[in-house]
Amino acid sequence: GEDITAFASLMSSPSTSIITTITPSESSSGVKPVQADELDGFNQDWMNKYKGHSQCVLKPKTTQELADVMKYCYEKRIAVVPQGGNTGLVGGSVPVEDEVIISTANLNSIREFDEVSGTLVCDAGCILEVLDNHIAPKGYMMPLDLGAKGSCHIGGNVATNAGGLRFLRYGSLHGNVLGLEVVLPNGEILDGLSTLRKDNTGFDLKQLFIGSEGSIGIITGVSIVTPRRPSAQNVAVFALDSFEAVQNVFGKVKSHCGEILSAFEFFDQDAFELVQGHATAGVKDPFEARHPFYVLIETSGSNKDHDDEKLSGLLEELMEGGSITDGVMAQDETQVGSLWALRESIPEAAGKYGSVYKYDLSMPIPKMNELVLDMRARFEERGVIGKDKTIKTVVGYGHIGDGNLHINIVADRYTPETEALIEPYIYEWTAKQNGSISAEHGLGVMKAEKIGYTKSKTSVAYMQKVKDLFDPKRILNPNKYLPAQRS
Ligand code: FAD
Numbered sequence: 228g229e230d231i232t233a234f235a236s237l238m239s240s241p242s243t244s245i246i247t248t249i250t251p252s253e254s255s256s257g258v259k260p261v262q263a264d265e266l267d268g269f270n271q272d273w274m275n276k277y278k279g280h281s282q283c284v285l286k287p288k289t290t291q292e293l294a295d296v297m298k299y300c301y302e303k304r305i306a307v308v309p310q311g312g313n314t315g316l317v318g319g320s321v322p323v324e325d326e327v328i329i330s331t332a333n334l335n336s337i338r339e340f341d342e343v344s345g346t347l348v349c350d351a352g353c354i355l356e357v358l359d360n361h362i363a364p365k366g367y368m369m370p371l372d373l374g375a376k377g378s379c380h381i382g383g384n385v386a387t388n389a390g391g392l393r394f395l396r397y398g399s400l401h402g403n404v405l406g407l408e409v410v411l412p413n414g415e416i417l418d419g420l421s422t423l424r425k426d427n428t429g430f431d432l433k434q435l436f437i438g439s440e441g442s443i444g445i446i447t448g449v450s451i452v453t454p455r456r457p458s459a460q461n462v463a464v465f466a467l468d469s470f471e472a473v474q475n476v477f478g479k480v481k482s483h484c485g486e487i488l489s490a491f492e493f494f495d496q497d498a499f500e501l502v503q504g505h506a507t508a509g510v511k512d513p514f515e516a517r518h519p520f521y522v523l524i525e526t527s528g529s530n531k532d533h534d535d536e537k538l539s540g541l542l543e544e545l546m547e548g549g550s551i552t553d554g555v556m557a558q559d560e561t562q563v564g565s566l567w568a569l570r571e572s573i574p575e576a577a578g579k580y581g582s583v584y585k586y587d588l589s590m591p592i593p594k595m596n597e598l599v600l601d602m603r604a605r606f607e608e609r610g611v612i613g614k615d616k617t618i619k620t621v622v623g624y625g626h627i628g629d630g631n632l633h634i635n636i637v638a639d640r641y642t643p644e645t646e647a648l649i650e651p652y653i654y655e656w657t658a659k660q661n662g663s664i665s666a667e668h669g670l671g672v673m674k675a676e677k678i679g680y681t682k683s684k685t686s687v688a689y690m691q692k693v694k695d696l697f698d699p700k701r702i703l704n705p706n707k708y709l710p711a712q713r714s
C-alpha cells in the first residue's frame with residue numbers, strides 16, 4: 228500500500244545502523260512529511276511516563292504488507308516497535324529512541340466465528356470490546372476483560388498475555404489462544420491459525436509468542452476459544468474492616484459460589500478515596516461511611532434462581548459472622564456498571580491525580596497488604612508522603628483471587644529521586660516472598676533489567692537464546708523485555 232511505498236522510498240539509502248532516523252528532509256520523492264503532532268500519540272505511552280521520538284509510523288493493511296516491511300527492515304537492520312492500542316503499562320509499546328512504529332490499527336477484520344465451538348479467528352488489530360460486542364448476540368463472550376477494553380487490541384493482549392478481571396474464571400491466554408499467525412523479524416510468516424482444541428504435534432510454538440511483548444515476532448492473526456455468555460450475572464461490593472476479613476471472605480465466597488464465581492477483586496480505602504476524588508463518571512459512593520477495605524465479587528451462571536440462592540446463603544453467613552461491615556448488590560445492568568466502575572476506574576483516577584509509579588506483583592495473599600503498609604511507612608519515615616508532598620498517595624488493589632496485587636504510587640512527577648525511593652526496594656521485597664515482579668503487565672522497558680528478581684540465570688540465558696533464534700539482528704523492540712546483551 229501507500230504506506231509501504233512511502234516507507235521504501237524513505238528508506239532507499241542503505242543503512243547498517245540499528246536505529247535509523249527518518250527525517251522529512253530525507254524524503255526526496257514527494258512523500259508527505261509526517262506531522263509532529265500526529266506522531267505524539269504513537270510516541271507517548273498511556274501513563275505519559277515513556278516517550279520515544281520516532282518519525283515513522285506504518286499501518287499495514289494486510290499480513291503480507293507487514294511481512295514486506297519486516298523483510299525490508301531485516302535486510303537494512305532497522306529497529307521496529309510493534310504497537311497495538313498503546314495501553315501497555317511498562318513502556319513496551321513506544322520507541323525507546325526512534326524505532327519505526329508498526330501499528331496494527333489497520334489489521335482489524337474479524338475473519339470467522341464458529342457458533343458451535345465458539346472459536347473466533349480475527350486480525351490482531353481488532354479492539355477487544357469490538358470483538359466482545361460482535362460475539363455477544365451469538366451468545367458468547369471474550370475470555371478476558373480489562374479496563375482498557377475500549378482501546379487495547381487482541382494482538383496486544385496476546386503479546387502481553389494480559390490477565391484482567393475475569394482471569395479467575397476463564398484462565399490465561401496460554402489456555403484460550405488456539406492459534407496465531409505471526410510475522411517473524413525476517414519477514415517470514417508463521418502460519419499457525421489453528422482452531423483445534425487438541426493438537427499434540429511437536430513443540431507448541433504459539434506459546435512462545437504469548438507474553439513475548441513483541442520481542443520475537445509480530446502477531447497478525449489470533450484464533451481464540453470463547454466461552455458462553457452467562458445468562459445470569461450478579462455483582463456485589465462488600466465493605467470490610469481488615470485485610471484478614473478480605474481473606475476470610477474470599478474463602479467463604481469460594482465455598483458458597485466457587486463454580487459460578489467470575490471475579491474477586493479488592494481495593495483499599497486509599498484506592499476508593501482516589502476514585503471518589505478523581506474518576507470521571509459513575510462512581511458514586513454506595514455506602515454511608517468509608518471503610519478500610521472493599522471487595523467486589525461477580526458471579527456468572529446459567530440459572531438466575533440457583534445463583535441467587537447461592538448468594539443469599541453467602542450473604543447470610545457473611546452478615547451473621549460479622550465478616551463484612553456493609554454490602555451492596557447490583558439490582559440491574561446500570562448498577563452492575565456502577566459497582567464495577569468503583570474498581571475499574573482506579574488506574575484512570577490515579578493518572579488524573581499525578582504521575583503514577585505502577586507495580587504489578589504476584590505474592591502470597593497474606594503478604595499483600597503488608598507490602599502496601601510497608602511502602603507507606605517508608606515514605607512517612609522520610610516525610611515525603613502527603614497531599615502536597617512528592618508522593619501524594621499509595622493505593623493497593625487488584626485481582627486478589629489470582630494472587631495479583633497492584634500498587635499505584637502517585638507522585639507529583641516522575642523523577643529519578645522518587646524512583647530511587649521505591650526501587651529496588653519493592654522488587655527485593657517481592658523476591659523475598661518468591662513473588663513475581665510482573666504478574667500481568669509484562670517487562671517492557673521498565674523491567675527488562677529486573678527479570679532476575681523473579682527468574683533464574685539459567686532461565687534468562689535460555690530466553691536470550693530464543694530471542695537470538697528468532698531475531699538474530701535484534702531489530703524487534705530493542706532495549707526491552709530481556710536484559711541488554713553484548714553483541
Ligand atoms: P500495546 O500497549 O500497544 O503493546 C503492548 C506490548 O505488546 C508492547 O511491547 C508491544 O510492542 C507489543 N505488541 C502489541 N501488539 C503486538 C502484536 N500484534 N504483535 C507483537 N507484539 C505486539 N493488563 C492486564 O494484564 N490486566 C488488566 O487488568 C489491565 N488493565 C488495564 C487497564 C487500563 C486502564 C490500562 C490503560 C491498561 C491495562 N492493562 C491491563 C495493560 C494493557 O491494557 C494490556 O497490557 C493490553 O493487553 C495491551 O494491549 P495493547 O493493544 O494496548 O498493546
Ligand code: 2HG
Nearest residue numbers: 374574585586633634635
Ligand atoms: C487493573 O487491574 C490493571 O486495573 C491496571 O491491571 C493496574 O494501573 C494499574 O496498576
Ligand code: ZN
Nearest residue numbers: 391626633667
Ligand atoms: Zn490488573
